[in-house]
Amino acid sequence: MGPVTQNSDLICIPGQRLCLSDENTIAGQGTYERQGYIYSTLAGTVHIRQQDNSKFIEVKCFGSPTIVPIAGDVVTARITQVNQRFAKCSITCIGDHILNRTYRGLLRKEDVRATEKDKVEMYKCFRPGDIILARVLPQTELSCYQLSTAENELGVVVALANESGPYGVPMVPISWTEMQCPDTLVKEPRKVAKIVPESALITRVE
Known part of the structure; x- marks a missing residue:
């Protein structure tokens, strides 16, 4: 059975x-689940999408459609802050779609790698200014999107060398855990993404 969408007259606001x-009742696009309830992330109208035995609760915003990250999407983000427990970032693209506005993302230490999670050192994986590919996890709070790089194809794709002066030189990946400045040959630790063809990264099709 294919998906069936039921429109609703219910108008909601973010956080409602x-x-x-x-x-059988699952948070879909424009919503998130928290402590047994489904909440809206958008101002718009509620829609119920029936698929097999499950109901997906979705919210569609008014006017022109706005693309927002949903669980499973592969996004491009810029690292803005790093500490021992997590990295904060700004989401700029969903798949190959450049967003009109950025969204806040959070990459926790336990979501950096699929194995040896207890050995992850955030400062050896990411630095402010790095551009990463990450996958969106199911949303548990309204304020930001939780991300994961726990796949070989996800992680740092662009990083500027710290020792290359004020303008920065893009480093070259030399292993899964290191990148190197082509000018100074200085190596820096990173959680490096394995670059693959775009078709290999499954994300939402608009």
Whole structure:
């Protein structure tokens, strides 16, 4: 059975609680689940999409459609802050779609790698200014999107060498864990993404 969408007259605002969440009632686009309830992330109208035995609760905004990250999307983001527990970033693209506005992302230490999570050192994986590819995790809070780089194809794709002067020189990946400045040959640690053809990264098709 294909998906069936039911329109609703219910108008909601960001953060509004919509309904209970269970195994058959699932948060879809424009919503998130928290402590057993589904909440809206947008101002718009509520839609119920029926697929097989599940109901997906979605919110569509008024006027021109706005693209927002949803769970499973591969996004491009710029690292803005790094500490021992997480990295903050600014999401600029979803797939190959450049966003009109940026969204706040959070990459936690436990979501950096798929293995040896307890050995991850955030400062050896990311630095402010790095451009990364990451996958959006199911949203649990309204203020930001949780991200993961725990796949070989995800991680740092562009990084400027710290020792290359005020303008910065893009470094070249030399392993899964290091990049090197082509001018000074200085190596810096990173969680390097394995660059693959765009078609290999499955993300939402608009």
